[in-house]
Amino acid sequence: MPVALITGGSAGLGRALVHSLSREGWTVVTDGRDPARLAAAVAGLEAVVPVAGDVADPAHRADLAREVGWLGRLDLLVHNASTLGPLPLRPLRETTTDDLLETWLVDAAAPVALTALVLPQLRAAGGVVVALSSDAAVEHYETWGPYAAGKAALDRLVLTMGVEEGVTTYAVDPGDMRTAMHQDAFPDEDISDRPEPASVVPALRALLAARPPSGRYRAAAYAELPRVVGAPA
Template sequence: MPVALVTGGSAGLGRALVHTLGARGWTVVTDGRDHARLAAAVGTLPAVVPVVGDVADPAHVEALAREVGWLGRLDLLVHNASTLGPLPLRPLRETSTEELLDVWRVNAAAPVALTRAVLPQLRTASGVVVSLSSDAAVEHYETWGAYAAGKAALDHLTLTLAAEEDLTAYAVDPGDMRTAMHQDAFPGEDISDRPLPETVVPQLLALLAARPPSGRYRAASFAQVPA
């Protein structure tokens, strides 16, 4: 039975991916900061192991690695948990150094720490690392500076780990989605024209099935596989 670790499984793309992998027979370890929200999202799924905590907390990273260690292998690690930073989004001139660091701890440093913690299990299974990126990592949008810089760093760190550790790793831009985080970025605006995160999951599965060389990819570039 394949094993996945998907951070940020209580909402959005993380939740959709956890449900799909669970339905396909995977054992999935996932997390979220809010106990009630995580339980409501995945608590009824029999093959899912929910772990409450913040990915930027070293003790939580250890807890996730411990769960993976008990399972003995890790076929897929998905760095999905992230933060926009202070809301409403603001120009960099109004963003403090500590606020920048808080965003980068979650969006860039935490995925490196987690990957490092589960390297033995990734190697055992010849596992794949997927870091959810953004077009903001390569474009320059006003008020998105803190988040965008964190995602750009995540891209680079993910692919550097691939080179250093002989891993297969992908930085993946999933495109705009109709999620709570996206709504937070555009308060008061109608985002109903954005696709639901469930529509991105088949694209991610197609990427994993194709298993191209490590690199940065757009999810929409991959033909969808049957759900």
């Protein structure tokens, strides 16, 4: 039975991916900061291990790694949990050093630290690391500075770690989605025209089934590719 660890599984794309993998027989370890919300998100799913906590907390990361260690393998690690930084979004001139550091801890440093903890299980299973990125990592959008820099750092750090450790790693831009985070970024806009997070899952699964070389990819480029059900992903 393949094993996945997906951070931020209580909402959005993380939740959709947890449900997709669980339905196909995967064991999934996932987390979220709100225990009640996390429990509701995975209610009724088989072989899903919810671990409430904040990925920025070293003790919580150790808890996640412990669950993976008990399972003995890790076929897929998805770094989905992230933060926009201080809200409402603001120009960099109004952003403090603490704002930057807190954002980068969640968006870049914590994923690297968590990956390091589960490297033995990833290697044992020939697993894959997916870092959910953003077009903000390569474009320049006003007021998105802390988040954009965090995602750019995440791309570089995870891909570099893959080279260093011999693990397949992907930085994946999922595109715009109708999520609470996206609404937080545009509090006065109607975002109902954005696609639901679940619509991105088939593209991610197709990318993972194709297993191209490590690198940065756009989910949209894999949206029309067939996915092999049950393929190592």
